Amino acid sequence: MAESKTLRKPIFTKVDQLRPGTSGHTLTIKVVNTKMVLQKGRPDGPQVRQIRIAESLVGDETGMIIFTARNEQVDFMKEGATLTLRNAKIDMFKGSMRLAVDKWGRVEVAEPDSFKVKEDNNLSLIEYELINIVEE
Numbered sequence: 001m002a003e004s005k006t007l008r009k010p011i012f013t014k015v016d017q018l019r020p021g022t023s024g025h026t027l028t029i030k031v032v033n034t035k036m037v038l039q040k041g042r043p044d045g046p047q048v049r050q051i052r053i054a055e056s057l058v059g060d061e062t063g064m065i066i067f068t069a070r071n072e073q074v075d076f077m078k079e080g081a082t083l084t085l086r087n088a089k090i091d092m093f094k095g096s097m098r099l100a101v102d103k104w105g106r107v108e109v110a111e112p113d114s115f116k117v118k119e120d121n122n123l124s125l126i127e128y129e130l131i132n133i134v135e136e
Helices: 071-076
Strands: 023-044 047-060 063-070 082-093 096-100 106-109
Touching: 023 063, 047 071, 063 071, 063 082, 071 106
Parallel strands: 063 096
Antiparallel strands: 023 047, 023 082, 047 063, 082 096, 082 106
16 A cells, blocks of 8 residues: 655745745745844743744845744744745735745755845835736
8 A cells, every 4th residue: 555656856946936925935045134023932831832933034146035934943044044945935914025934844954055145136125916806
């Protein structure tokens, strides 16, 4: 009954190819800077559970975007670190794009890369507006 499954190779996406409402992205990015947004303990039974959220500016040679790091992901967000984001998705926050990895994705430390982050193309600064099209 045990079938051998061959894993397919991930298709890496560049930051400038990200679009609102998309998911399933695999990217290699470099952390430019990180800012802690929320850090609080929540009494949840016998132990206190920490909730941590940080916004990190990350990018590659094609552009930058804000990555919302949650809980354990915050530990990876050190300035200059090269990371691989697997199954990342685009969340919209106040009309702008944010990159996020939920419980179905993964943040991994990658081999340090020599690419320079393109800092003049920040996709999180572009404001989007939802337009409903009514078909008659």
